[in-house]
Each structure stands twice: as C-alpha cells, then as structure tokens.
Amino acid sequence: MSNFNVAKFGGTSVANFEAMSRCAAVIEANPNTKLVVSSACSGVTNLLVELANGVQDTQRRSEILTKLAEIHNAILDQLESSDQAASDVYAILDTVTSLAEAASIQSSHKLTDHLVACGELMSTHILAQLLKERGLNATRFDIRDVLRTDNNFGKAEPQLETIKQLADSSLVPLCQDFVVVTQGFIGSDSEGNTTTLGRGGSDYSAALIAEAVEASGLEIWTDVPGIYTTDPRIAPKASPIPEISFSEASEMANFGAKILHPSTLVPALRHDIPVFVGSSKQPEKGGTWIRHQVESSPLFRALALRCNQTMVTLRSANMFHAYGFLAKVFEILAKHKVSVDLITTSEISVSLTLDQTGTAGGAPQLPEQARIELEELCHVEVEHNLCLVALIGNNMSESKGYAKQVFGTLEDFNLRMICYGASPHNLCFLLHESVSKQAIQKLHTELFEG
Structure with missing residues (x-):
C-alpha cells in the first residue's frame, strides 16, 4: 500500500x-x-x-x-x-x-x-x-x-x-x-x-x-459533515457518526442514504482502504470514517429512507405445497430484465420490490409484457407511492427484545412489507410515502434520542 x-x-x-x-x-x-x-x-x-x-x-x-x-x-x-x-x-x-x-x-x-x-x-x-x-x-x-x-x-x-x-x-x-x-x-x-x-x-x-x-x-x-444517524432534514436531532463499518455503510447506501453512491465502497472494501466522508464547507467539523473494523458496533446505527418504491404482489392457490412456482416467476422476470430487490413469501403469495438500479428519478416499472405473462400464472397487483424504511445496525438476528421497541413505536402505521433475517445489519419495511417521514421521526426519537 x-x-x-x-x-x-x-x-x-x-x-x-x-x-x-x-x-x-x-x-x-x-x-x-x-x-x-x-x-x-x-x-x-x-x-x-x-x-x-x-x-x-x-x-x-x-x-x-x-x-x-x-x-x-x-x-x-x-x-x-x-x-x-x-x-x-x-x-x-x-x-x-x-x-x-x-x-x-x-x-x-x-x-x-x-x-x-x-x-x-x-x-x-x-x-x-x-x-x-x-x-x-x-x-x-x-x-x-x-x-x-x-x-x-x-x-x-x-x-x-x-x-x-x-x-x-x-x-x-x-x-x-x-x-x-x-x-x-x-x-x-x-x-x-x-x-x-x-x-x-x-x-x-x-x-x-x-x-x-x-x-x-x-x-x-x-x-455535509459525514454520515448521520438519519437525514437531518427529516429528524433535526440526527447526529453525526464518527466511525462506521463497511458493512453498515454499504447497507445505508443500498437503502437510500444519499451520502454515498452504492458501488463506491466495493473497491475500497477489496483492498481495505479506509474511507473518510466530510464537508469541504466545514472541514473543521470532522466527518465519518468507514473501516473494516470499528471500536463499537451498536445494535442501532442509523435509519435510511428510500422512496419511489414499486411493490408487486403475486397470489395463486397453485403455490400451496407446490414446487417450481417461484422458478417460473423469476424466469419471466429474468426474460424481461426485471431485477428484484426485496422479497417476502407466504403459502399462496409472494411480494417483491423492483430494483431501482438504472432508474432515472421515478419508480421502476413492471414491463407490460412481463405482467401479461405473470397473469397467466397468478393474480398480479402493482403498488406505487411507497417508501422503504431501513433500520441499520449490528447482530440484529442474535439480539432479543428490540422488535417490541421498534414495532411498538410503529403501532399506528400500516406496514406493507417487512424484510428481516437475510442480513444481520438491517430490518426494513415498506409503508405509504405520505407517512414515511413521520415514521422515521418517531423511530429516531425512540431509538437514537433517548
């Protein structure tokens, strides 16, 4: 080096x-x-x-x-x-x-x-x-x-x-x-x-x-002087994070934090190059170091918000105790170059969000021909005007008790989709864009300002 x-x-x-x-x-x-x-x-x-x-x-x-x-x-x-x-x-x-x-x-x-x-x-x-x-x-x-x-x-x-x-x-x-x-x-x-x-x-x-x-x-x-616990324009009491791990920062970038391009960290990660994020307007305020190893790994690190989400829900009784259904769904999506971001399943339905990579500004769309082919398999419902809230942290899958704190804070909100368990660094859910900032504010108050 x-x-x-x-x-x-x-x-x-x-x-x-x-x-x-x-x-x-x-x-x-x-x-x-x-x-x-x-x-x-x-x-x-x-x-x-x-x-x-x-x-x-x-x-x-x-x-x-x-x-x-x-x-x-x-x-x-x-x-x-x-x-x-x-x-x-x-x-x-x-x-x-x-x-x-x-x-x-x-x-x-x-x-x-x-x-x-x-x-x-x-x-x-x-x-x-x-x-x-x-x-x-x-x-x-x-x-x-x-x-x-x-x-x-x-x-x-x-x-x-x-x-x-x-x-x-x-x-x-x-x-x-x-x-x-x-x-x-x-x-x-x-x-x-x-x-x-x-x-x-x-x-x-x-x-x-x-x-x-x-x-x-x-x-x-x-x-801006580094990475904050959330967007200060949404939660005025958001605070700067002095140090954060590559894994946490990557999750934040993926889930909507504007401070970094999602792909930025990959070359640095490959060669263990520490990354500093700071404000050229106020360099004296310091910033955030992103490293492989950090001194503290709190359960809750930050909240990220990503709007313009498109959720596709597929329902069919043919899914019940059947095999091959999802394979057919993803074959159709791959054929029409539709990339999936998040996915949850139940016995007779599957909900997924469309990847925004390459989308210029607006919400990603399900191509009409893909929809027609999917409707030959199942009922298709497409929803827009949704936002994704991601809670970023550490060892979530190994921790107890915090789910009550998180979802208790959100008891007045209608959560459209919850994804948890695939990564130890995040818990995320969809809700309507009209209440997304309010949800961020309430969660930040409960989890970061106490």
Whole structure:
C-alpha cells in the first residue's frame, strides 16, 4: 500500500471560486494527498445532459451554452493567471457546442458520454491552475488514459486489471512528484471512446483509482459533515457518526442514504482502504470514517429512507405445497430484465420490490409484457407511492427484545412489507410515502434520542 491519499470533491465542492479555494485548503492540510478527483462544477452536468438529450430549439441551446460559459468564467476571472486554463476550457466549450448540434439531429449513448464528460474535463483545468497559484506543485491528468472500461456507454464497467497496469505505469510515478488533479465519473474504452460510469459514478471512480494506486486512504468531500444517524432534514436531532463499518455503510447506501453512491465502497472494501466522508464547507467539523473494523458496533446505527418504491404482489392457490412456482416467476422476470430487490413469501403469495438500479428519478416499472405473462400464472397487483424504511445496525438476528421497541413505536402505521433475517445489519419495511417521514421521526426519537 502506498502513502498516497486520494481526495474526491463533489460538484458543490467545486461550484465556484470560493468553494474551490476551500478544496485547496483541504488538500494543503494533508501532505499525503497526492491525487485529487474532481466532479464537474455544480449544475454543469445537468445542463450537459439536457444538451445530450437533443435540444432542437437553437435559442434554448444558446442559453445553455452561455450558462456553461458563465459558470466557468466566473471562476476563471478570479484566478491570477488564467490564460492557459481559459484556453483549455474554451476549447472544451467549442467541443460541447459541436456535440450539442450533433445531438439535436440524432443523439446516442456514445455521443452523450462524450458530451457529459466535458464538465469534469473543464473543472479539473481550473482546479489544477488554482492549486498552482497557491504554491502547490500540481498538474492535471486525463483519467481516460488510465480508467479503462467496456463500451457500455452510460454505465460502463471498469476493466480492473488494465486500470491497475495503466495506473502503475503512468499515474503512480506522477504522484511521486506532483499533486495530480483528475476527473471522476469518466473513463474510456479500448478504442479511446469516452465512457461514463453513470450518474453518481464520481465516488465510484475515485474508489477505483484509490484501489489502482493502492492508496492509504480515500476522502470523499461533499456538502455535509459525514454520515448521520438519519437525514437531518427529516429528524433535526440526527447526529453525526464518527466511525462506521463497511458493512453498515454499504447497507445505508443500498437503502437510500444519499451520502454515498452504492458501488463506491466495493473497491475500497477489496483492498481495505479506509474511507473518510466530510464537508469541504466545514472541514473543521470532522466527518465519518468507514473501516473494516470499528471500536463499537451498536445494535442501532442509523435509519435510511428510500422512496419511489414499486411493490408487486403475486397470489395463486397453485403455490400451496407446490414446487417450481417461484422458478417460473423469476424466469419471466429474468426474460424481461426485471431485477428484484426485496422479497417476502407466504403459502399462496409472494411480494417483491423492483430494483431501482438504472432508474432515472421515478419508480421502476413492471414491463407490460412481463405482467401479461405473470397473469397467466397468478393474480398480479402493482403498488406505487411507497417508501422503504431501513433500520441499520449490528447482530440484529442474535439480539432479543428490540422488535417490541421498534414495532411498538410503529403501532399506528400500516406496514406493507417487512424484510428481516437475510442480513444481520438491517430490518426494513415498506409503508405509504405520505407517512414515511413521520415514521422515521418517531423511530429516531425512540431509538437514537433517548
């Protein structure tokens, strides 16, 4: 393991000159930080996605391009010597203009990846220049030269062995002499085409890079000071968690905690790299360390909320004392590429939720043809407007008495589905979205504020 520390900064952390200056201070505070991974400036990716979707209205397209220029010029104007950085940014903006015109005629996943990657390419030119002006020996590196993926544009899969080889040959030696500023979210395929790891993939790519250089630590700097016992916007008395295990943090990410991309922890977990989550706005407040081994493992660690849930309930008397029924159900779901998240069964019914992975914003849908085929086997009921509440903790399956405390607190709520026992780290249930935040508040008061 090297002594390199990798620091990743999200979009709000590089939103403007003041935000970037705070990032620079964080980098300066840790001499071991040799690799900096940056997202696009806040708001930029959304604008690029709109262009990638194909804006035929030339006035609207011009407005977006003007806004993109304004965001970056506002930072460039405050640099002491911005000529080179400005030239590099304007060249990328010219590329954005050309790609946006092409997308207005005919868009594609390949073109979209090339276009939306431009946000990170621009922000890193500016951040590298800012670090130089503050006296750091900084340089910018195009991560597409290392982060090799397949050509599944929009959600590319990393090629781990190739990434490791390329990092050893080009990125690690550079870190010996420089603070290297590079991009999150993006990579390239074997033919040099730009790819992306999907929305939220900046954290993931930072972890992949940390793994490739065998980093001593990975810092993820965002706009909140660490991981809390629940969302403070829901429960104002939520408190920061100083230390949490990989298992607990993975459960939180899976069940809706916005602080981390669900896949982020996997590369760090493989190489036992500790992960720190903190606020670039308030670094003095500390944050949360995520490690394999932690000093305390309380029964209750946190509450997570994930909305836009779709529950499918299948009922048939043919299930009673029969075999093969579930196999037929999952054969149909697999045929239509429907991934299942949670599942509970009884003698004549099965309820399941649909996996949200790859769902853009709304609730996942059961394809109509899948529903038609399922209805040949059983009665099908699909419910929306549901939220999943997950209680994260430790050794739940080996503990006694707490179920009464949890479900007693929820006695006034109609729980639609309960999943428990598959993991020692969580107990989760569905309820209607209209009461989900109230349930979180009551549980947090009972379990964490006493």
